Amino acid sequence: MSPHTLVSETPVTPATVLCEEAINENLLKGLPVNDEDYAIIVGVSHYASLAPLHAPITDACRLRNWLIKADGGNMHPKHVFFIPSAPGSNAPDQLAIDKALYDILQMAEARPARRLYFYFSGHGFGANWEVNGMCLPIWSPSFYNAALSSKAYLDLLVEQDRFQEIYFFLDCCRDRKINTKPLHSMLGSPQAGGANTMAVVLYASEYENPAWEGMMNANGNLQVHGYFSRALMEALNGGAVNNNGDITITSFIDYVREKTESYAHERNHTQTVRSDIRNNKHGLNHVIHRTGRIPGTVLTITFETAGDITLDGPDLNNIKAGPVQAGETWLVPLGKGYHQITNKTTRTSAFITIDGTLKTMHYAF
Amino acid sequence: MHSDTPSYKLTVSAVGVMADFAHLTVYNGFLEDIARGYEQLDLSLKPGLYSITLKLDGHIIKEHVRLTGDTQVQIPTPPVYSSVVADKFQSSHEYYARNARTYSLQPTVKNGPETGGAIFLFFRYTDVDNRRELNDTQQSLGQGFSLLDAQRHVLFRLEGKHIKEDTDAGWMAFHAVLSPGTYYLHYSGLPGTMEDDAPHELPAREIPLQVFRSGVQSSVTAGQYWQTQVFLTFGQGPIFPSMSIFIAPREQGFVNDDEGNYRIDGLRHKFHNGVYILPEKVLMEFEQGQWASPMKGLLAAYVYFSNPAADKEQLFRNVTQYLPALLGEDTPDVKALQIMSAQYYRDPIPALSLSEPCMFLAGIRAIIRASIRNPDVIVDDSQLEDITDKLYNDMVWTSYQPAPLPEPAETKKAVPQTRSSMTSSIFSVVEKIIGKEKTAEEIGERLLKSQTVSTLLYYIEKLDRDLDVNDLANRLQIPPSVVRKTVQHILKFSDSIKDAEKKPEQFSIRNINKLKKIH
Known part of the structure; x- marks a missing residue:
């Protein structure tokens, strides 16, 4: 029986590099x-x-x-x-x-x-x-x-x-x-x-x-x-x-x-x-x-459509709101969690997930 | 303490087929897992953003919720595929379901007894297009299959007048009325073919099937005969892990919209994946004494006794007491469950013995575990003992690598008796392992292809202490009696080749001496 346990996508030479000594x-x-x-x-x-x-x-x-x-x-x-x-x-x-x-x-x-x-x-x-x-x-x-x-x-x-x-x-x-x-x-x-x-x-x-x-x-x-x-x-x-x-x-x-x-x-x-x-x-x-570190990400939101925008956090607290033009960007520091962005003018909405692993992130809306 | 923030009800439910088995998880806005369970969750939560995940049968569905008032979220379950041709499964089709129903009521084997239980087999492709793609020559799905009796004599080959089939649509039905007892569905295997540019081989396999006796001791089932129904899907060949087995009153046959069948199939599927869930509806049925489906009882009991965290002790003590009355106390699965129950409750293993395999692999494993301290549980030289080191582990049902079917008389005469004197002396003890090899080296190599022999010899070589049969049995997951017999076989073989010039290195003097010291 041929083994079907090899699932590598990348045809490169297997790792032969030594693992560098770690120091505590x-x-x-x-x-x-x-x-x-x-x-x-x-x-x-x-x-x-x-x-x-x-x-x-x-x-x-x-x-x-x-x-x-x-x-x-x-x-x-x-x-x-x-x-x-x-x-x-x-x-x-x-x-x-x-x-x-x-x-x-x-x-x-x-x-x-x-x-x-x-x-x-x-x-x-x-x-x-x-x-x-x-x-x-x-x-x-x-x-x-x-x-x-x-x-x-x-x-x-x-x-x-x-x-x-x-x-x-x-x-x-x-x-x-x-x-x-x-x-x-x-x-x-x-x-x-x-x-x-x-x-x-x-x-x-x-x-x-x-x-x-x-x-x-x-x-x-x-x-x-x-x-x-x-x-x-x-x-x-x-x-x-x-x-x-x-x-x-x-x-x-x-x-x-x-x-x-x-x-x-x-x-x-x-x-x-x-x-x-x-x-x-x-x-x-x-x-x-x-860790003692509170996770967070600085999110850059680029608006593809103009409108009246609200950005809410996990417990529905409003983080930022206001009118935007197409092409405009917001720079918002966000904590780990779900966030909801809504364009009240076009009545569209999306959920943004911040998992805390990235220092910066871009999002197009 | 008083909070001004209101709470709202969030009711999340899976709707549709197999909803009982849909796993739901609710995360709060901070990505914290706050609730999980099956089918429906009723929560009281503060306003906020939430996320719900439904998982079923490999599908994952995610939804977000903005909770600003009492909210109900219903998530339809994704399409489910199964071997059983029940109406609500995506892979069922009228052209299969209709014929399954018809031939579950009408024996395909003519001139058989009229009274008794029955075995009904229904094999098919996922759909007719799949048949056209995978089997363009319209080979019969019964090819390579035989039904054997308890002594492993061929009763029927699944071909010709014994079956009904439509090789264009891609299905085959077999239905025989049989007396209660153990039968074996034998598959002779498929030689290597190419699949996705890789060699694909289907090894031979045998599956014990039980025809249960009528429930004479049970008022619920008095006068009924049970039909054991087996559904199997084909791809490049039979996809055994997809096998669904049901037990239904023979007069009733297969009912393609029986709600109970979905639950049995869901239980089996979860059990296969090591998920020991018993839906509330199943537990309620048992609590209310609804015993219409013996398979549900068997499966639920196996699931329960496999779950170390289960907490329905009295209910399942009742289930295990009721099953013997329903299916017969000599039934291998009933005995296996009594052993499993004793292991679960840490009671002494009951004084019983088995010579035939049960239908559930979990039962066989429990019997093997029990045999390490209670060797009499497995009858010496029985069919059950013989299969314990040949088990396949890829489905909830017991299946194993079988001995070849007995050859017809005329073929037997043609076998040349040309083995050398040296090899003939050992032939009797290793005949089940070796084939046509003649030299000591060839036989040794062949012997080492037996997983049990090669792994046993590996342990013998590596373990650096006194060897104990029970320890080896535990490592090899086979009964101590099979360890002893395997050791005897190896020693006899080794003795017969002591003068041979070349022999495999695993049969070194050191290893053989260690084997001799096993206690």
Whole structure:
């Protein structure tokens, strides 16, 4: 059976660039870091038999760097295990990933652990709706099961009860492959337990559906990203911030879902993020990351038609009103949320969504 | 505290077919998710801008609302496609629905028994245009299909006088009156073809179908015989995940505007995607003791016991107690649900055993899980045991890679018995895996193509501790008895090739020694 898990739009050489070392400024200054947090970040762009992917290493690198940066995850670099693939190599294999997990579990046993991030970007398949295969570089029709079982790994991590929170992000396809049995960790099979660990799981797509990567513009630079990973990074970089300056579970999931769908839709694809949450004793407003920044955008509105205009905010407060001529522009700073612009003369109206990720935006009305 | 800002009612509802399964989310003006649920949301909100998202069957519909007074928003559900040719589905057509109705009432197999239950199969394309595009030679949709009895003997091939079909419109019907029990719908597969410039192959598959006995213990169904109705859509070949199965009174046949069928299909679709929703209307029907549809009861119970967060304990204890009376307590799905229920409530696994597969994959998984601590749940050397390592996981129904159909007598005579003495000694134990390979190397390679054998050997090689059958069973998601048998097969094969010059590296002395130590 030919694998149908490669969904790359861009025929360029897979990422071979090294991920630049990230620095935690707080560590240099002797300030506190989140040394109770850990991460395994796996990016597999190179496959022995499958088509190369272009985004996984880049995306994995971005997440790694965010986790380490002081104004990001503020983690100790030694707690972030970055596991990229390399051209012409079958690395990483299961052992490499299990070894990283083992090291983390050892560290987490020595002192209290708060959080574990697990991220995988690469080829994948849906063995069934709850088991995703994360394909290792060696995967081929002859090594049909050379993929890690998302469920077995998640179950194993949760049942350890070693972490308070686990964030499990999978940016890979979930096209179904029948009669597959992705691999369990060599560290053991899940046992009873795990009632104390909250797990937030985000799959890049629904079961039986592909996850896509494509060329995207990031601050003027064209680069290939997974739509899901791009949304994930934007969410962490402030897109998912609520009006208190916090990223909560719900604001995070909503943002990633909405943006992934939107990126896919812009390119005539459908991709719907699937989330599952286990053991959430904190509620959906539990804060994942505090930024202290209130999101906003300076919007330039260009009027194509003259008329008497009103611009209302999320709670219907009037932000600006007055007559305009065709070609005239308004420059308005807006907070995150829905806004409604109405031309009372022509009786036309539109909703404008400010998601807080862009500093400036243009809108034609 | 008192607020001068008034609140208004916002009622958001999905209207149309499958509205029960339409997921609604309301966001406030600050993009915060403030309410979510199925079919209808009744909210009291401050004036402001709001956004509503409806999701159903892969469709996403978004609407904005400016709330300045009590407001009702009705969002029509998008078109829904299904294998069942019910009136309100976009993919149903009168030329299919009419024939499905006709032949669900009229057996296509002549000279069969007049009393008993029945199996009714209806295969079709999404529409006639699709048939013309995908099957321009008007091949019969029954091609490659057979119905087998519980011993896997061919009862009927879906061809000729046993079926009714219109190869131009693109449908096929099969209807046989049968005694209660387990049957198998066997599909022999489709060799590789090219689809979208990629090789496309449909592997062989077998699906257990149950004919349920009449509900003699149930006052509701006394005197009725059940008809098991199977609807399947074709593309380049049969699209098995689209399969819909219903159970209806045989005298009633298929009713193409039965509201209950939409709910069953919606439940199945959500269940397939791991969404465990039980619409209020279904729960209300159960609470009111309305048991007209056994499939709804089966499906709802499977959905319920798959959802760790469900909270209708008494209701579903009642459902699982009622189903044996309705469908027979020896029915594999009834037994599987008793096991699943025990696992759900953390009760001891009931002392029962199964030799035949149930119709729901979730039931098979529950049985396999139970077998790790209760090996007697699966009868040794039974058909059920045999399929546990060959399961396909792409639909809610049980299906698996089957053994080939028994060959006709004249073909059997023609098979040459030319295997070498070395390979003949192991042939009996690995015959289900290997084919026509002759040398040790060939047989070894073929053996390794078995997912169970290759994955087992991978674990044997990598796991660096004492190996435990139950741990391996858990990893491979198969019963411990199948792990033991697979290990025995590998050891026998390994022993028979110990003097061979070349053999696959997975059969190294180290691995074989580790296999021997498995306890």
